[in-house]
Amino acid sequence: MVESRLVGPVRVVGVGLLGTSIGLGLQGRGIDVIVADASPTNLSIAIDYGAGRAAAAEDDPQLIVVCVPPDVTAEIVARELDAYPNAIVTDVASVKLAPLDALRAHGADVSRYIGSHPLAGRERGGPLSGRADLFIGRPWVVAAHDGISYQQATAIDDLILDLGAILVEMSPEEHDRAVALVSHVPQVVSTLMAQRLTDAPASALNLAGQGLRDAVRVAASDPELWVQILGANAEPVRKILLALRGDLDRFIDALDNPVAPGAGRKIAEEIAAGNTGVARLPGKHGQDRRFASLVVMVDDKPGQLARLFNEIGEVGVNLEDLRLEHSPGAQIGLAEISVLPEAVARLTEELAARGWRIAG
CATH class of the missing domain: 3.40.50.720 (NAD(P)-binding Rossmann-like Domain)
Known part of the structure; x- marks a missing residue:
């Protein structure tokens, strides 16, 4: 012990x-x-x-x-x-x-x-x-x-x-401001986005990919608990939401006439600012290191994902991250494998030689 x-x-x-x-x-x-x-x-x-x-x-x-x-x-x-x-x-x-x-x-x-x-x-x-x-x-x-x-x-x-x-x-103040940004506001944004799905046609929902699922994942949280959390941390959350409302207004204004002079540049700048924000998130083990990815098609059968992991290990490549998405209407999964950029070409070649289908 x-x-x-x-x-x-x-x-x-x-x-x-x-x-x-x-x-x-x-x-x-x-x-x-x-x-x-x-x-x-x-x-x-x-x-x-x-x-x-x-x-x-x-x-x-x-x-x-x-x-x-x-x-x-x-x-x-x-x-x-x-x-x-x-x-x-x-x-x-x-x-x-x-x-x-x-x-x-x-x-x-x-x-x-x-x-x-x-x-x-x-x-x-x-x-x-x-x-x-x-x-x-x-x-x-x-x-x-x-x-x-x-x-x-x-x-x-x-x-x-x-x-x-x-x-x-x-300090308590620093903590509450921090969790407002990294936890409480993301909960609100996820919840509001998920509300848009309530009356959405099934034909649209059938097209949903991993991006939407990532965005709304935490929207399944307990409402009673979140009423308490947001009520206790209302002011820091409110300040961030007000700033976010300003961001949305700028984006909406640019989309009002997307062919107007400067509109495309405004949209691109907003997207690029988002890229900058994502890049600041610490990666594996807190390291500031970006990974590359490839998508492998995995049959929806017992043992297939385990075989993929085993063969990645046999190739000598370390799996840094994984996302799994199921393809609508097909008995396959799409495994997005994140590895070091220098390992992508070799892993792609080795997996293809072992019979795996590489989707991207």
């Missing part, structure tokens, strides 16, 4: 996806985990699943991790601070300034509280979706404030490192 930094016990309040995953990860390192939840059913499932044990009257946790919806985060944190005066308390809500402000207004002892936020998740929630490896390699923000000392925050740093996540330090 790998030695842990935390001593424990650790109390986890709320055993949805994140809470259960935290419990599983810490239990796997031999740490005593206490789990609690408002739902007896969820609590029973999490305990049976191995995420921790039920609370006992003599519990004196080193650290408490509150994993509840944003609209009750401050209330539960305040309750835990009162109930366990020797514990450091953190939460994993996706907004950080609102809970801190609410706790200060409540008069809570924020000298023992510091918010945090793991940027990890799955498409499904609940204790059955928990995974001990959910946080490995994922950023986990610690939102420091003036009311807590570095020594007291050490337990939260240890939690993050024990779970294999990457510790990122930000």
Whole structure:
């Protein structure tokens, strides 16, 4: 068993996806985990699943991790601070300034509280979706404030490192502005684009490719949760949406008469600005390195994708990324393989020699 930094016990309040995953990860390192939840059913499932044990009257946790919806985060944190005066308390809500402000207004002892936020998740929630490896390699923000000392925050740093996540330090204000840009506004844009599909004819939807699916993927998110998140981070989200509205207005003006002098240039400049933005996103392992791709046609039969991966490995080319799209009306998939640019020609030749059909 790998030695842990935390001593424990650790109390986890709320055993949805994140809470259960935290419990599983810490239990796997031999740490005593206490789990609690408002739902007896969820609590029973999490305990049976191995995420921790039920609370006992003599519990004196080193650290408490509150994993509840944003609209009750401050209330539960305040309750835990009162109930366990020797514990450091953190939460994993996706907004950080609102809970801190609410706790200060409540008069809570924020000298023992510091918010945090793991940027990890799955498409499904609940204790059955928990995974001990959910946080490995994922950023986990610690939102420091003036009311807590570095020594007291050490337990939260240890939690993050024990779970294999990457510790990122930000102020609550910096965090909320950042997630507004990289998470909350993309959710709104995806949702609004998906709304356009509601009354779209089936003939149009049958033409949908991976580009549209990528754009609307997060639109399937839980409305109740997002009402809470957007309400708690409204101002940063609103500022970005106002700027985006200006971008849309410029684009619409250019399309109003696309053959007018300068209209084509305006459209090209907007598209190029988007290219620049995408290029700033960190690639694999955080590296600023671009990859090239080729599209391989894969029969929709058991074992075909595994065979493709195996043969790419036999060729000696490292697979950097993969996107899989199914062709409408045909029993094939289109596997877009991303590799280093210098490997494309050789991989294309080798795969074709092995009988694979290269679509692009």
